[in-house]
Amino acid sequence: MATAVSTPRRGGTGGRTAVAARARGVVKAYGAGETRVVALDHVDVDIARGQFTAIMGPSGSGKSTLMHCLAGLDTVTSGEIHLDDTEITRLKDKRLTQLRRDRIGFIFQAFNLLPTLNAIENITLPMDIAGRKPDEAWLRRVVETVGLADRLKHRPTQLSGGQQQRVAVARALAARPEIIFGDEPTGNLDSRAGAEVLGFLRTSVDELGQTIVMVTHDPVAASYADRVLYLADGRIVDEMFRPTAESVLDRMKHFEARGRTS
Amino acid sequence: MTILKTSLRNFLAHKGRMALSAVAVLLSVAFVSGTLVFTDTMNTTFDKIFAVTASDVTVGPKDAPAGESKPETGKPDSLPASVLERVGAVHGVASAEGGVSSQSVTVVDGHDKNVGAASGAPTIAGNWTSTDARSMKVTSGHRPTRSGQVMVDADTAKKHHLAIGDTLRTITAGGDFSARISGIATFKVTNPGAAIVTFDTRSAQRELLGSTDRFTSINVTAAKGVSDAALKRDVAKALAGSGTYKIQTQKEAADANKKDIGSFLDVIKYAMLGFAGIAFLVGIFLIVNTFSMLVAQRTREIGLMRALGSSRKQINRSVLTEAVLLGVVGSVAGVAAGVGLAVVLMKVMGAAGMDLSTQDLTVTWRTPVVGLVLGIVVTVVAAWIPARRGGRISPMAALRDAGTPADGRAGRVRGAIGLVLTLVGGLALYASTQADGAGAASPFLGLGIVATLIGFVVIGPLLAGVVVRLLSAVVLRVFGPVGRMAERNALRNPRRTGATGAALMIGLALVACLSVVGSSMVASATDQLDRSVGADFIVQSDTGQPIVPQAQAALEKAPYLDHVTRYKSMDATVIAPGGTVKKHAPLVAADPSYASDLRRDTKQGSLDAAYGKNAMSVGEKYAKAAHVKAGDTLTVAFAGGRTAHLRVAAVTSDDGVIDSGVMYTNITTARRYVPADRMPGNMIMFAAAKDGKEKQAYTALKHSLKPYPQYTVRDQTDYKKTLRDQIGQLLNLVYGLLALAIVVAVLGVVNTLALSVVERTREIGLMRAIGLSRRQLRRMIRLESVVIALFGAAVGLGLGMGWGTAAQKLLALEGLDVLSIPWPTIAGVFVASAFVGLLAALFPAFRAGRMNVLNAIATE
Numbered sequence A: 001m002a003t004a005v006s007t008p009r010r011g012g013t014g015g016r017t018a019v020a021a022r023a024r025g026v027v028k029a030y031g032a033g034e035t036r037v038v039a040l041d042h043v044d045v046d047i048a049r050g051q052f053t054a055i056m057g058p059s060g061s062g063k064s065t066l067m068h069c070l071a072g073l074d075t076v077t078s079g080e081i082h083l084d085d086t087e088i089t090r091l092k093d094k095r096l097t098q099l100r101r102d103r104i105g106f107i108f109q110a111f112n113l114l115p116t117l118n119a120i121e122n123i124t125l126p127m128d129i130a131g132r133k134p135d136e137a138w139l140r141r142v143v144e145t146v147g148l149a150d151r152l153k154h155r156p157t158q159l160s161g162g163q164q165q166r167v168a169v170a171r172a173l174a175a176r177p178e179i180i181f182g183d184e185p186t187g188n189l190d191s192r193a194g195a196e197v198l199g200f201l202r203t204s205v206d207e208l209g210q211t212i213v214m215v216t217h218d219p220v221a222a223s224y225a226d227r228v229l230y231l232a233d234g235r236i237v238d239e240m241f242r243p244t245a246e247s248v249l250d251r252m253k254h255f256e257a258r259g260r261t262s
Numbered sequence B: 001m002t003i004l005k006t007s008l009r010n011f012l013a014h015k016g017r018m019a020l021s022a023v024a025v026l027l028s029v030a031f032v033s034g035t036l037v038f039t040d041t042m043n044t045t046f047d048k049i050f051a052v053t054a055s056d057v058t059v060g061p062k063d064a065p066a067g068e069s070k071p072e073t074g075k076p077d078s079l080p081a082s083v084l085e086r087v088g089a090v091h092g093v094a095s096a097e098g099g100v101s102s103q104s105v106t107v108v109d110g111h112d113k114n115v116g117a118a119s120g121a122p123t124i125a126g127n128w129t130s131t132d133a134r135s136m137k138v139t140s141g142h143r144p145t146r147s148g149q150v151m152v153d154a155d156t157a158k159k160h161h162l163a164i165g166d167t168l169r170t171i172t173a174g175g176d177f178s179a180r181i182s183g184i185a186t187f188k189v190t191n192p193g194a195a196i197v198t199f200d201t202r203s204a205q206r207e208l209l210g211s212t213d214r215f216t217s218i219n220v221t222a223a224k225g226v227s228d229a230a231l232k233r234d235v236a237k238a239l240a241g242s243g244t245y246k247i248q249t250q251k252e253a254a255d256a257n258k259k260d261i262g263s264f265l266d267v268i269k270y271a272m273l274g275f276a277g278i279a280f281l282v283g284i285f286l287i288v289n290t291f292s293m294l295v296a297q298r299t300r301e302i303g304l305m306r307a308l309g310s311s312r313k314q315i316n317r318s319v320l321t322e323a324v325l326l327g328v329v330g331s332v333a334g335v336a337a338g339v340g341l342a343v344v345l346m347k348v349m350g351a352a353g354m355d356l357s358t359q360d361l362t363v364t365w366r367t368p369v370v371g372l373v374l375g376i377v378v379t380v381v382a383a384w385i386p387a388r389r390g391g392r393i394s395p396m397a398a399l400r401d402a403g404t405p406a407d408g409r410a411g412r413v414r415g416a417i418g419l420v421l422t423l424v425g426g427l428a429l430y431a432s433t434q435a436d437g438a439g440a441a442s443p444f445l446g447l448g449i450v451a452t453l454i455g456f457v458v459i460g461p462l463l464a465g466v467v468v469r470l471l472s473a474v475v476l477r478v479f480g481p482v483g484r485m486a487e488r489n490a491l492r493n494p495r496r497t498g499a500t501g502a503a504l505m506i507g508l509a510l511v512a513c514l515s516v517v518g519s520s521m522v523a524s525a526t527d528q529l530d531r532s533v534g535a536d537f538i539v540q541s542d543t544g545q546p547i548v549p550q551a552q553a554a555l556e557k558a559p560y561l562d563h564v565t566r567y568k569s570m571d572a573t574v575i576a577p578g579g580t581v582k583k584h585a586p587l588v589a590a591d592p593s594y595a596s597d598l599r600r601d602t603k604q605g606s607l608d609a610a611y612g613k614n615a616m617s618v619g620e621k622y623a624k625a626a627h628v629k630a631g632d633t634l635t636v637a638f639a640g641g642r643t644a645h646l647r648v649a650a651v652t653s654d655d656g657v658i659d660s661g662v663m664y665t666n667i668t669t670a671r672r673y674v675p676a677d678r679m680p681g682n683m684i685m686f687a688a689a690k691d692g693k694e695k696q697a698y699t700a701l702k703h704s705l706k707p708y709p710q711y712t713v714r715d716q717t718d719y720k721k722t723l724r725d726q727i728g729q730l731l732n733l734v735y736g737l738l739a740l741a742i743v744v745a746v747l748g749v750v751n752t753l754a755l756s757v758v759e760r761t762r763e764i765g766l767m768r769a770i771g772l773s774r775r776q777l778r779r780m781i782r783l784e785s786v787v788i789a790l791f792g793a794a795v796g797l798g799l800g801m802g803w804g805t806a807a808q809k810l811l812a813l814e815g816l817d818v819l820s821i822p823w824p825t826i827a828g829v830f831v832a833s834a835f836v837g838l839l840a841a842l843f844p845a846f847r848a849g850r851m852n853v854l855n856a857i858a859t860e
Helices: A063-070 A093-103 A119-130 A136-145 A161-174 A191-208 A245-261 B002-013 B015-053 B082-088 B130-135 B154-159 B201-209 B228-239 B250-297 B299-307 B312-351 B366-391 B412-434 B438-458 B460-474 B476-492 B494-532 B549-557 B620-626 B667-673 B694-704 B716-759 B761-769 B774-814 B823-850 B853-858
Strands: A019-030 A037-048 A052-056 A078-083 A104-107 A179-183 A212-215 A227-232 A235-241 B057-061 B093-099 B106-108 B123-127 B136-141 B149-153 B167-172 B175-187 B195-199 B217-222 B245-249 B537-541 B561-570 B572-575 B587-590 B602-605 B615-619 B633-638 B643-652 B663-666 B684-689 B711-715
Touching: A019 A063, A037 A063, A037 A235, A052 A063, A052 A191, A063 A078, A063 A179, A063 A212, A093 A104, A093 A119, A093 B774, A104 A161, A119 A136, A119 A161, A119 B476, A136 A161, A136 A191, A161 A179, A161 A191, A179 A191, A191 A212, A227 A245, A235 A245, B002 B015, B002 B312, B015 B130, B015 B250, B015 B312, B015 B366, B015 B716, B057 B228, B057 B250, B082 B093, B082 B217, B082 B228, B093 B123, B093 B130, B106 B123, B123 B201, B130 B136, B130 B217, B136 B149, B149 B154, B149 B167, B154 B175, B154 B195, B167 B201, B175 B195, B175 B201, B175 B549, B195 B201, B217 B228, B228 B245, B245 B250, B250 B299, B250 B312, B250 B366, B250 B494, B250 B716, B299 B312, B312 B366, B412 B438, B412 B460, B412 B774, B438 B460, B438 B494, B438 B774, B460 B476, B460 B494, B460 B774, B476 B494, B476 B774, B494 B716, B494 B774, B494 B823, B537 B694, B549 B561, B549 B684, B549 B694, B561 B667, B561 B694, B587 B667, B602 B620, B615 B620, B615 B633, B620 B643, B633 B667, B643 B663, B643 B667, B663 B667, B684 B694, B694 B711, B711 B716, B716 B761, B716 B774, B716 B823, B761 B774, B761 B853, B774 B823
Parallel strands: A052 A212, A052 A227, A104 A179, A179 A212, B123 B195, B149 B175, B587 B663, B615 B643
Antiparallel strands: A019 A037, A019 A078, A227 A235, B057 B217, B057 B245, B093 B217, B106 B167, B136 B175, B149 B195, B167 B175, B537 B684, B537 B711, B561 B587, B561 B684, B572 B633, B602 B643, B615 B663, B633 B643
16 A cells, blocks of 8 residues: 545535645655665655644654655655645745744654743744734633643743643644644653643644644554554555554554564 | 874864864964064164164264264264374274264255155265165266265155156255255165165265264274274274264164164054954953863763763863864964064055065064964963863763753852952042042052953853843844844853853953043043144144254244244253252243243243243142242253253143143243254244234245145144044054954854854754744844844943043043043944944854754754
């Protein structure tokens, strides 16, 4: 299975497509000739709007590269990526930056926050950079949702790892991006703090209709998603809907066993 | 050995950062070695010229000062021609020749243009002797053989487009005389700029000395096998009992000549060393900062080395080894650059009329040794503190999360020490303004300056916190979130910001201080001119030569004048009734009209009375010290004249810079005791126009002085302008210092920012990922740079203005009684600092903008 393309559907709101992001024939290769390494090998994928998608795969499978390409952080060697109706593979750096600023939210594994800014300044940073006024009501709701109301004036160094990631989640949500990308957002957290952050992500999808794509190698984290894509050697090799931690783990064991025997 | 290897590797790994620090070392060393090369070259040049221009033994009049003699009578001291015969008869003399030489001359061409050097080098008129033949060669025409002929040196001929047949007029105190150029002589050695005119011996004697029976020197050539010293002894023996003469061997004459120009060389030397000093001072900050950053950056690595068993000492030594490497690289390049700098300086001097040949370029062993030792020692000393800090890193550092170094909070102890120092300095500055007498106050001023400077450097981090916040509130808020982030970034490591700003601070403090003093000098002098000078016009020579009688006569004949005042500085020893002896007393003989030309307050008596018969005035300070009051009689021994007993008719107030402490007497009084030919010329003259005829009088005066281009007449407005220009020239040197300090400080800012950018790679990546555009990123870094530069400028200018004000208050007693802060200059420098910040950020901002977002995020 080389593709994870779902049948295009029309969504219920505002006539926007039900697909938030779409990749077609995406190839990402490094180097040339003998040393050429293919990180993504003709990947087709649709990210459904209002859904929580997890991308899984072993190290070097290309899962982070795929996310970076979808998020407009990295360029592709060939193929097309659309964010809603915008083809981002052709955009210049300046437009890409604007696109990331206005339409995409990010949560990284670590070092998500600027140490010089306090929590609320970090949360509103993308809007500040854009020169936009945050929607106060929405901001309050987001802050309350992630439970940070009493920590807004704290600097990142005064927050625990879990709190820092919650600030990152709040930042990603605050600007109401079309899509949020998470790069192992719970990778540095203990299981309790991780569950908390994942819970917020889940809530934001269910209650706020947010689209989220998350790269992870943790079956428990993946079980919070609506859909799990499996990557291996730069290709999408499987997908799973409504995963549980056990089913994800089983599937992974299966791949690993196959990987060892083949 | 391994330490050397790691040090070398580390050194090479941080080439860029090291290069910036090396430039600081290079600049400092370059100025020191440039100074050495330049002065050595000057010495070589003058050694060469004096070696050929002095004969084996020279006999001169006893009182004649060597070299640049400009006697105030306008006529050189001379000896009778009979001495020549007696010297010629001495055993061991191969030849003796009478020389005539005068520097109290001005030579003008057919258009009344002065052909003398503009650089301050003398015009020397004399006869052509065999000594001249040793240093010069007649290259066209022939040497002067009879009256009405003159020979000029080739450099002067070329500069003023003179050719054989042109007429030159020579102006002396004895009158003017003209001669046609009969020949042109070229120097065989480098002539640093003197204009030389020679006549036949009789003409030279008649016109320059006023008698064909006199010489200014007897130039003796020794016979084969007779040493200069032996000859000198024999000549002295032969002349014993017939008056006293100054007899010098060639070496003695050359040394005396050299000593004379020494003071001129010293000015250049000290200016250059000032540059070197400031470069070193600012460079030290750059080096300290560089090594601090290197140590901070390697905290983890050093921790690991400590964990693996390296001792503190080893870490310490490895950092210092890097410092030695830096010092060696910077100093070697610096010595080379210094030679280049000396050549450039020689060219600059050439443009100013002082010709130096690169053939004489002298690099002694002293130059590289001093340069290297100084460069290396300063670098190692500057790296000492960071090295110690590196040694103190605990092995635990290896285990801690790297990331960006935690916000360095300015230590409380440090703050306290800095505050105490600043306070002590402030008090000392205040004390210096309260003390009476500059002598008592200047140690306080010195202490105040040093203490406040060190204090400010120590509390730099605290100041950075306050000042950066303040500046941001005014400047950065305009730039929204980018400005805010720039502010936070500048504040996140106050110690670093403080040290970076301090480099700029020192330079600007110096500039601010000197420009306040300079500006106060202009303001005070202008104020005093307005208050006290009643004369409409001031006439003086630009080179300090007295005004010759024929020029004086021309002035006195000019129409529309109410009066002309003569002013002569007398050389006299004054003895008070109490026995206090004052040698070389500041006694001035002037016309009575001077009392209205320069209004002075009197403490006792009236100034007009001081111009009465056998009367004089004294300054209040002298009066106090010598216990003299109006009505007392002073014994005044005039040099070259008789002793007079003059009554003190007035005690003048010593306020003001003009004629401060001067004693006045009437010219008529002085004449009574000093023979006419020993009477000094007028150092300066004043004139007042008839009411309402000021304009006409000015034109008339200018016209009457046309044949005498060496003198300038100025009305009060022009005089003030000249004063301003003179101080302006002094300030130009200060701005040169500023430029140098800024260059080094910019390197520091570049260094700090470049490191900050590297340290914040991940942050930058994150910001770029969430939508900060390249342009915003670059602007953020530029703003950070600007705010650091403005911090340094604000603190430096503030500090400097404080110093300048204290200095003015201290010097108020010496006549610097008006405080003038040159706000336009201060504001200009402040604004320029912002541009300096922008400039410094160019490269780091460019680099940050080029950073790949993904790499930035991925950096561990």
